[in-house]
Amino acid sequence: MNVRQLSKLIGIACLMFTSQVAGQDKNDYSNHRKKMIENQIVSRGVTDENVISVMSEIPRHLFIEESQWPIAYSDGPLPIGHGQTISQPYIVAFMTELLQPDTHHVVLEIGTGSGYQAAVLAKLVHHVFTIEIVSELGRSARKTLKRLGYENVSVRVGDGYKGWPKEAPFDRIILTAAPEEVPKALVDQLKPGGRMVLPVGPRWWGQDLLVIEKDLTGEVIEKKTLPVRFVPMVHEKERKN
Ligand code: SAH
Numbered sequence: 001m002n003v004r005q006l007s008k009l010i011g012i013a014c015l016m017f018t019s020q021v022a023g024q025d026k027n028d029y030s031n032h033r034k035k036m037i038e039n040q041i042v043s044r045g046v047t048d049e050n051v052i053s054v055m056s057e058i059p060r061h062l063f064i065e066e067s068q069w070p071i072a073y074s075d076g077p078l079p080i081g082h083g084q085t086i087s088q089p090y091i092v093a094f095m096t097e098l099l100q101p102d103t104h105h106v107v108l109e110i111g112t113g114s115g116y117q118a119a120v121l122a123k124l125v126h127h128v129f130t131i132e133i134v135s136e137l138g139r140s141a142r143k144t145l146k147r148l149g150y151e152n153v154s155v156r157v158g159d160g161y162k163g164w165p166k167e168a169p170f171d172r173i174i175l176t177a178a179p180e181e182v183p184k185a186l187v188d189q190l191k192p193g194g195r196m197v198l199p200v201g202p203r204w205w206g207q208d209l210l211v212i213e214k215d216l217t218g219e220v221i222e223k224k225t226l227p228v229r230f231v232p233m234v235h236e237k238e239r240k241n
Helices: 003-027 030-042 047-059 066-071 090-098 116-122 136-146 184-188 236-241
Strands: 078-081 082-086 106-112 126-132 153-157 170-176 190-200 208-214 218-226
Touching: 030 047, 030 090, 047 090, 047 116, 047 236, 066 078, 078 136, 090 116, 090 170, 090 218, 106 116, 116 126, 116 136, 116 153, 126 136, 136 153, 153 236, 184 190
Parallel strands: 106 126, 106 170, 126 153, 170 190
Antiparallel strands: 078 082, 190 208, 208 218
């Protein structure tokens, strides 16, 4: 083989390699997901194998706008419109682990947003009921979840402070927006033996992530875990003003 033939061969090989890598980056974010799991989730101490496994599979980028896909797996929250955000991957993993989900559980989520947290839970439990106060977000999350084949998630547009009395009581309740105080109506909708994970505190600063456990006699115990910063859980009347 002469030098010209060899350089042509190398050229073809390079072209095949780059087009394969480019193809992978464009349509398949599995490498991004793998790095997210290693560098953001496992390295910070999340150990629940089921949480790690579902977050390794779920295409987080498909829950946000296409222009943001390249940063879908970055280490922070991202805007989803209407002044709201999809939570940081680590926070989703940490809260899901704290919730201790099981395959027979019925879960209530307040703050559907993009639908990503609901999707993570849907892979781990029997059914997820999720409430979103911004109708455009609720409708769009419902569409995304349907398109991706999630059949065990029910999305409702409404005020999360009221919970979902018709489907209560719930084995688990998770809030992804922060009320200033623990909403009593939601604690009432928690099953004895149930568990609730929620951020609580003033708007934008000084919030704590709480775990609330209700024992079999109905007694409630509250524990603080991390300091956090979530979007506020708003009241219906504020949205109408
Ligand atoms: N879990 C979401 C992140 C949600 S951000 C995800 O995975 O993408 C918090 C969401 O809570 C926002 O979409 C906000 O509109 C919603 N929210 C705020 N107050 C609410 C309320 N009272 N009832 C229901 N949803 C509320």
